[in-house]
Amino acid sequence: MGFTLHYKYWSNWLVLGQLIDKPRMPTAIVTGASSGIGKALVRVLVSRGYLVFAGARRVDSMQDLKLLGAHVHSLDVTDQDSIDAFKEYVEKHLEGGKLDYLFNNAGVPCKIPGAELEIEDAIYCYNVNVFGVMRMVGTFTPLLIAAKGKIVNTGSVAGEVPMPFSSVYASSKAALHSYADTLRLELAPFGVKVITTKTATVRTGITDNRGIKDDSMYKIVEDGLQSLKENTENSNPQDPDEYAKDVVNIVTRNPKPFFYVGGGLWKVYVVGLLPRSMVDSFVMKISKLDQIPKRLAELKT
Structure with missing residues (x-):
């Protein structure tokens, strides 16, 4: 009898010890996971033992x-009902109600002339790139606080470098950067870190192919604008999986609130060193925007 009680006593403690010592699987949400950077982030996180919730x-x-082992669920970051349904799904499969990482990656390119845009296009761009992030943060912050987790936003160097026809997209990313910079202070007392990538070129295959409208005042230099687009997209783009590895390596350590990542970063650094007037002149020449007055005059003669 004594041996049986002694055995049961230590067996119970052994089981309890195993339960206490069992490490919790790290968890992550990735939005915009159906392609490009988002899909690559999911692949890398799953390969490193994360419980990943992929939404798109x-x-x-x-x-x-x-x-591969990821949880996939429908998610539209422009629709709060969709986000709530996604959260309900996440909570059903989440260990201990703790979320370690929220990767706000969903985004749209929206490359359109600032003076010729349809306002609905600009609203949609902001709805995804800015308000979508805000909705996700507002919804999942309690789970992040429980884990003292991290919010990782996919920003862009476009928010710093002016390029023709990127005014809407660039301003949406600049808004995201500013929002994140303040949010990190607001969430710091709760142990949540906010990190934003300043992404350069990545080979995602995602681009805005709307082109120049036939009645656009820029139609006369369409060849130059196409040249600028190709020059930007072919600026030594990084492979999405390599990009994702770099991002995960950085954010899982002790990252700065903002960091540059992607291909062609040397151009970004050079642009930051040069006078703005010199950068503007270079961009105007490649895009041939500086030739508009001359070409218009030729059409009149």
Whole structure:
């Protein structure tokens, strides 16, 4: 009898000890996970033992991630009801109600002339790139506080470097940078860190192909604008998986609130060193915007 009680006593403590010592699987949410950077982030996180919740509007495009072991669920960051449904799904599968990482990656390019845009296009761009992030942060902050987690936003060097036809997109990313810079102070007392990438070129295959409208005042230099677009997109773009590895390596350590990542970063550094007037002159020449007065005059003669 004594041996049996003694055995049960130590067996119970052994089981309890195993339960206490069992490490919790790190958790992450990735938005915009159906392609490009988002899909690459999910692949890298899953390969490193994370419990990953991948969200995007096109669930059918995430089935490969499901096969890898990620949880996939419909998510539209412009729709609070969709976000609430996503949260409900996450909470059902989350260990201890703790979320370690929220990767706000969903975004749209929205490359359109600032003076010729349809305001609905600009509103949609902000709805995804800015307000979508705000909705996700507002919804998942309690789970992040519980884990003393991190919010990782996919920003862009476009928010710092002016490029023709990027006024809406660039301003949305600049707004995201500013929002994140203040949010990090507001969440610091609760142990949540806010980190934002300033992403350069990445080979995602995602681009805005709307082009110049036939009645646009820029139609006369369409060749130059196409040249500028190709020059930007082909600026030594980084492979998405390599980009994702770099991002995960940095944010899982002790990262700064902002960091540069992606291909062609040397150009970003050079632009930061040069006088703005010199950068503007270079961009105007490549895009041929500086030739508009001359070409208009030629049309009149």
